[in-house]
Amino acid sequence: MEPEIPESDIQTRNLRVLEALLFAAKExxxxxxxxxxxxxxxxxxxxxxxxxxxxxxxxxxLVKRGEKYAFRTAEDLSFLLRRDDVEQKPLSxxxxxxxSIIAYHQPVTRSEIEEVRGVATSKGTLDVLMxxxxxxxxxxxxxxxxxxTYGTTLEFLDHFGLEQISDLPGLGELKGAGLLSSTLxxxxxxxxxxxxxxxxxxxxxxxxxxxxxxxxxxxxANKPSDV
Amino acid sequence: MEPEIPESDIQTRNLRVLEALLFAAKExxxxxxxxxxxxxxxxxxxxxxxxxxxxxxxxxxLVKRGEKYAFRTAEDLSFLLRRDDVEQKPLSxxxxxxxSIIAYHQPVTRSEIEEVRGVATSKGTLDVLMxxxxxxxxxxxxxxxxxxTYGTTLEFLDHFGLEQISDLPGLGELKGAGLLSSTLxxxxxxxxxxxxxxxxxxxxxxxxxxxxxxxxxxxxANKPSDV
Amino acid sequence: xxxxxxxxxxxxxxxxxxxxxxxxxxxxxxxxPEPPRQGVMYVDVKGYEGPLDLLLDLARKQKVDLAxxxxxxxxxxxxxxxxxxxxxxxxxxxxYLVMAAWLAYLKSRLMVPHDxxxxxxxxxxxxxxxxxRLKRLEAMRDAAGKLVNRPRLGREIHMRGDxxxxxxxxxxxxxxxxxxxxxxxxxxREKALPKDYSVKVRTVWSLSEAEEILERLIGQSAEWVPLxxxxxxxxxxxxxxxxxxxxxxxxxxxxxRQGHIELRQxxxxxxxxxxxxxxxxxx
Numbered sequence: 001m002e003p004e005i006p007e008s009d010i011q012t013r014n015l016r017v018l019e020a021l022l023f024a025a026k027e028x029x030x031x032x033x034x035x036x037x038x039x040x041x042x043x044x045x046x047x048x049x050x051x052x053x054x055x056x057x058x059x060x061x062l063v064k065r066g067e068k069y070a071f072r073t074a075e076d077l078s079f080l081l082r083r084d085d086v087e088q089k090p091l092s093x094x095x096x097x098x099x100s101i102i103a104y105h106q107p108v109t110r111s112e113i114e115e116v117r118g119v120a121t122s123k124g125t126l127d128v129l130m131x132x133x134x135x136x137x138x139x140x141x142x143x144x145x146x147x148x149t150y151g152t153t154l155e156f157l158d159h160f161g162l163e164q165i166s167d168l169p170g171l172g173e174l175k176g177a178g179l180l181s182s183t184l185x186x187x188x189x190x191x192x193x194x195x196x197x198x199x200x201x202x203x204x205x206x207x208x209x210x211x212x213x214x215x216x217x218x219x220x221a222n223k224p225s226d227v
Numbered sequence: 228m229e230p231e232i233p234e235s236d237i238q239t240r241n242l243r244v245l246e247a248l249l250f251a252a253k254e255x256x257x258x259x260x261x262x263x264x265x266x267x268x269x270x271x272x273x274x275x276x277x278x279x280x281x282x283x284x285x286x287x288x289l290v291k292r293g294e295k296y297a298f299r300t301a302e303d304l305s306f307l308l309r310r311d312d313v314e315q316k317p318l319s320x321x322x323x324x325x326x327s328i329i330a331y332h333q334p335v336t337r338s339e340i341e342e343v344r345g346v347a348t349s350k351g352t353l354d355v356l357m358x359x360x361x362x363x364x365x366x367x368x369x370x371x372x373x374x375x376t377y378g379t380t381l382e383f384l385d386h387f388g389l390e391q392i393s394d395l396p397g398l399g400e401l402k403g404a405g406l407l408s409s410t411l412x413x414x415x416x417x418x419x420x421x422x423x424x425x426x427x428x429x430x431x432x433x434x435x436x437x438x439x440x441x442x443x444x445x446x447x448a449n450k451p452s453d454v
Numbered sequence: 455x456x457x458x459x460x461x462x463x464x465x466x467x468x469x470x471x472x473x474x475x476x477x478x479x480x481x482x483x484x485x486x487p488e489p490p491r492q493g494v495m496y497v498d499v500k501g502y503e504g505p506l507d508l509l510l511d512l513a514r515k516q517k518v519d520l521a522x523x524x525x526x527x528x529x530x531x532x533x534x535x536x537x538x539x540x541x542x543x544x545x546x547x548x549x550y551l552v553m554a555a556w557l558a559y560l561k562s563r564l565m566v567p568h569d570x571x572x573x574x575x576x577x578x579x580x581x582x583x584x585x586x587r588l589k590r591l592e593a594m595r596d597a598a599g600k601l602v603n604r605p606r607l608g609r610e611i612h613m614r615g616d617x618x619x620x621x622x623x624x625x626x627x628x629x630x631x632x633x634x635x636x637x638x639x640x641x642x643r644e645k646a647l648p649k650d651y652s653v654k655v656r657t658v659w660s661l662s663e664a665e666e667i668l669e670r671l672i673g674q675s676a677e678w679v680p681l682x683x684x685x686x687x688x689x690x691x692x693x694x695x696x697x698x699x700x701x702x703x704x705x706x707x708x709x710x711r712q713g714h715i716e717l718r719q720x721x722x723x724x725x726x727x728x729x730x731x732x733x734x735x736x737x
């Protein structure tokens with residue numbers, strides 16, 4: 001065998017490998033995408049930490065999105081790098097409000113969204129958000145009618161530059177003011193948004209579940225639409 | 228006006244902007260693409276030089292393509308961009324039969340294989356076995372037509388968990404395992420396979436020998452094929 | 455579905471987000487000088503997304519802080535607004551009328567002192583509920599505004615513009631088990647065996663042989679005779695004993711079934727007696 005490679009060289013190589021992998025990829029990478037290319041027993045968290053520090057003041061930063069990592073251009077350069085031409089179609093007010101209600105109240109059902117907005121949500125609004133990849137169907141609530149629950153995605157975090165859902169702007173104040181409860185009275189315990197695993201009152205979706213919601217379809221038919 | 232920004236800060240900022248621009252660019256950037264984002268009087272060549280040095284030992288390098296610049300994965304890490312996808316496929320019956328005959332009767336020529344099988348063996352079948360790495364051309368038999376002799380490889384032993392080729396079960400063991408019926412003609416025998424050096428009636432293959440076998444090609448054309 | 459369209463003076467509704475405005479009066483509609491024809495515009499439901507949206511707009515015009523709005527005057531404003539629409543023969547969606555009914559009820563509850571025996575929620579509770587809903591809607595609107603104004607990916611923040619493609623090479627990995635290999639060999643070797651080799655003959659009485667022998671030995675004997683005594687000559691050789699016994703016993707059963715002979719055994723393990731069946735008894 002060859003003489004043993006010094007520890008620091010292994011470190012350097014691991015860092016370079018991570019750098020290359022993360023630079024080459026468009027989407028954030030998870031541990032499972034990176035581990036296979038590192039030396040055995042590599043401390044991924046520590047390596048990512050080192051890389052994050054190395055790029056802290058650079059023009060690109062290593063950012064965390066959920067449990068994944070990606071290189072993104074530095075936030076403070078945003079005014080310089082702003083590209084207005086890319087936004088295909090600005091979100092409608094209804095879609096934007098629905099998105100923020102889902103983000104702050106998740107897991108949330110369609111009728112809960114409607115309760116906050118005071119108006120029926122057209123199916124089209126949710127479709128737009130799901131097509132953008134920002135909203136997903138999480139499961140079904142264990143209540144009569146078994147309504148679909150909605151939540152945000154990793155792409156949502158990535159698009160809006162959030163490390164985790166608890167970094168949503170103003171989340172703390174909203175919670176403090178009791179404004180994140182979907183049901184009354186407000187002085188009861190206030191839920192905090194969860195975009196991860198299913199909560200105890202959610203059932204997983206069946207693979208062939210198209211998300212049709214019998215109950216809210218019926219309800220929607222009796223309300224004015226927002227389209 | 229604001230107080231003047233120190234020269235070094237302008238430098239740092241220019242470098243960060245370049246970094247971000249080159250990272251986000253869809254194709255290599257020329258001077259005209261970068262200049263508008265830099266401070267007036269910025270020395271682009273010098274900045275690119277600095278950036279190139281900074282990334283010299285990193286996992287990504289700043290490379291020059293014609294008169295344009297781009298970040299690219301360091302050449303020694305290019306393996307990271309190649310992924311091997313292994314597709315597991317069961318061996319066809321014809322290939323399995325051919326393989327077993329080669330295993331027991333090696334060194335064996337194609338026409339000898341055909342004699343046992345009773346059908347012509349297509350070149351494709353042997354190719355599959357050689358591609359799998361289980362069969363190799365050993366040499367050429369010292370008989371008219373000088374047919375190629377085939378044998379098994381180390382990978383063959385590895386795959387089937389054999390320590391040596393002589394561990395293949397003999398007549399008694401095959402009977403004992405119930406694989407062979409116990410009523411066989413007295414002259415029925417199972418050969419003792421040998422996968423080592425060339426036997427006295429084998430010539431080594433010339434380095435440029437592609438293994439084409441004129442005689443057995445002709446023979447094969449006159450027999451029903453197994454494909 | 456109802457299409458909700460208002461004819462409204464657009465200057466009234468143009469700045470729904472501007473909080474610092476004159477307190478909104480329900481008679482604003484009539485008191486403002488009627489502008490010329492072009493001042494009247496066609497406002498569809500996109501102007502207001504339902505009654506809650508309209509209420510929130512009215513509330514914002516009342517006070518900056520939703521915590522201190524007068525729900526009573528808000529209710530009055532809303533009801534006045536709906537009334538105005540009706541007077542102008544504008545079709546109002548059911549939702550707005552439901553809210554109007556609820557607010558009218560709220561108004562009455564607020565003006566009547568609360569009775570402790572009453573099961574219904576008090577006016578104050580109903581007002582708090584409305585206030586909560588308005589605050590929550592406003593909070594979500596603010597949040598949406600903050601969210602959408604964050605530096606966003608693809609606009610202010612960028613990902614790698616020219617991601618390096620990953621080339622995947624597919625390799626086939628052939629699978630075969632050791633057992634498959636041995637089976638494949640054995641099957642071929644057996645298939646190649648010459649078909650004319652002879653099997654070593656074993657001494658076995660076939661059923662038809664046994665039946666033939668019994669038929670001959672029993673003959674026309676109508677007496678009960680132990681089966682074994684008929685077979686005595688065959689039972690001496692060890693090799694033939696087992697097959698002679700087994701086959702003749704089985705054959706005898708068959709012969710009974712066919713009505714040729716009769717069998718009798720007086721006790722377990724006692725000799726098996728056999729005789730030719732008499733024809734007269736059979737019919």
